[in-house]
Amino acid sequence: MKIAMVGSGYVGLVSGACFADFGHDVVCIDKDEKKIAALENGVMPIYEPGLDALVETNVKAGRLSFTTDLAEGIDGADAIFIAVGTPSRRGDGHADLTFVYAVAKEIGATLRNDAVVVTKSTVPVGTGDEVERILADAKLDVRTAVVSNPEFLREGAAIGDFKRPDRIVIGTDDEFGRDVMSEVYRPLYLNQSPILFTSRRSAELIKYAANAFLATKITFINEMADLCEKVGANVQDVSRGIGMDNRIGAKFLHAGPGYGGSCFPKDTLALLKTAEDYESPTRIVEAVVKVNDSRKRAMGRKVLDALGGADKARGKKVALLGLTFKPNTDDMRDSPAIAVAQTLTDAGVEVAAFDPEGMEQARPLMPEVTMVDGPYEAIEGADAVAIVTEWDAFRALDLKRIKDLAKAPVLVDLRNIYDPQDVRDAGFTYASIGRG
Numbered sequence: 001m002k003i004a005m006v007g008s009g010y011v012g013l014v015s016g017a018c019f020a021d022f023g024h025d026v027v028c029i030d031k032d033e034k035k036i037a038a039l040e041n042g043v044m045p046i047y048e049p050g051l052d053a054l055v056e057t058n059v060k061a062g063r064l065s066f067t068t069d070l071a072e073g074i075d076g077a078d079a080i081f082i083a084v085g086t087p088s089r090r091g092d093g094h095a096d097l098t099f100v101y102a103v104a105k106e107i108g109a110t111l112r113n114d115a116v117v118v119t120k121s122t123v124p125v126g127t128g129d130e131v132e133r134i135l136a137d138a139k140l141d142v143r144t145a146v147v148s149n150p151e152f153l154r155e156g157a158a159i160g161d162f163k164r165p166d167r168i169v170i171g172t173d174d175e176f177g178r179d180v181m182s183e184v185y186r187p188l189y190l191n192q193s194p195i196l197f198t199s200r201r202s203a204e205l206i207k208y209a210a211n212a213f214l215a216t217k218i219t220f221i222n223e224m225a226d227l228c229e230k231v232g233a234n235v236q237d238v239s240r241g242i243g244m245d246n247r248i249g250a251k252f253l254h255a256g257p258g259y260g261g262s263c264f265p266k267d268t269l270a271l272l273k274t275a276e277d278y279e280s281p282t283r284i285v286e287a288v289v290k291v292n293d294s295r296k297r298a299m300g301r302k303v304l305d306a307l308g309g310a311d312k313a314r315g316k317k318v319a320l321l322g323l324t325f326k327p328n329t330d331d332m333r334d335s336p337a338i339a340v341a342q343t344l345t346d347a348g349v350e351v352a353a354f355d356p357e358g359m360e361q362a363r364p365l366m367p368e369v370t371m372v373d374g375p376y377e378a379i380e381g382a383d384a385v386a387i388v389t390e391w392d393a394f395r396a397l398d399l400k401r402i403k404d405l406a407k408a409p410v411l412v413d414l415r416n417i418y419d420p421q422d423v424r425d426a427g428f429t430y431a432s433i434g435r436g
């Protein structure tokens with residue numbers, strides 16, 4: 001199969017490299033000349049474990065190439081994936097489909113062979129219909145089908161998620177679309193990944209419903225954590241206890257500082273907009289969005305409490321460890337660390353921060369924070385240490401060294417990566433999430 005991947009961002013690049021690794025002939029296309037030039041030189045535009053090696057192997061094998069020229073890239077392709085960004089539109093939270101439709105128009109203007117056009121970008125229900133209209137307007141004399149194929153990969157685990165997905169969702173009622181997509185995914189479902197064929201609109205909604213459900217699960221356990229603190233229960237036991245029920249499931253029940261990232265915040269908002277447009281309100285998702293937003297600032301206040309309260313915090317120093325929205329990524333989008341840092345600096349606290357991969361992206365988002373080269377540099381002279389992101393490198397910090405370097409032995413662990421008893425035995429004042 002020849003596959004064209006339009007958009008070489010996170011989803012496009014990972015999917016393109018993985019399809020190539022399965023033996024398909026893949027061209028990744030992007031308008032950004034610098035990005036394409038860098039990729040041709042083996043430089044990845046994002047940090048994703050294993051991606052550089054995967055790209056290198058497949059480029060060398062002649063199965064993966066890059067271009068800025070869409071017409072050239074889609075020439076002869078059996079499947080053309082649209083994997084461009086769908087950010088929240090400024091002002092109203094709707095998904096911005098400008099890039100998706102621009103690509104559809106360009107495909108309409110240049111396509112010369114039968115091909116399936118696949119939306120892989122997360123797009124609201126009905127977007128496939130519009131892409132189909134755009135292609136119909138182009139009056140092509142080749143066969144096309146528009147298919148929805150949402151992507152469920154997680155940053156930091158993207159290659160594994162792509163290669164061993166829980167399921168593959170293909171939305172189409174068209175036989176040609178179905179046949180081509182079956183070929184495209186043959187290497188995966190022969191590997192026993194279930195493939196679910198649905199209507200296009202159902203596939204589009206599945207993506208939003210999945211992300212909104214996961215965001216709900218996280219937000220639910222976060223509220224339980226708050227309750228645990230009040231009633232003297234342990235949220236990790238509560239998670240385990242409910243998660244052992246197969247109907248609930250054990251995953252996505254880690255209480256923390258609130259979800260962030262490129263998908264959950266944007267997709268929950270976009271789902272609310274779709275629900276509003278169709279006058280079918282999704283009140284649970286509305287509550288999830290509100291609760292998660294306020295939680296991030298509340299985490300900043302938790303750190304202030306550890307300093308003795310907001311009125312005593314001015315002039316004190318906090319070491320923030322971990323800034324990205326989760327480990328193994330350099331992505332700072334909607335990271336709880338932004339709100340935590342803002343709450344602290346608003347209260348007159350001096351903040352020094354370290355993150356293994358995210359500092360470059362964090363700098364412009366938190367100009368009042370001093371970025372340092374390692375965890376212990378941040379901790380030097382600090383009145384409290386706050387772990388915001390659970391990078392492995394923070395899981396076994398030298399507590400004795402922290403005590404020597406810090407002004408006061410205070411640890412706020414927003415990811416519950418330490419055992420409360422161990423830390424207290426080491427002489428620390430320790431605060432965590434939902435372990436009352």
Ligand code: UDX
Pocket residue numbers: 151152153154155156211214218251252253254255256257258259260261262263264325326
């Ligand atoms: C998510 C979805 O998992 C993925 O299927 C979709 O394609 C894109 O969005 P991603 O944003 O990469 O992936 O990260 P994920 O690992 O899902 O975490 C999202 C956020 O939730 C992070 O901020 C994380 O810290 C938080 N989280 C996750 C929790 O607070 N608790 C949990 O139990 C799980």
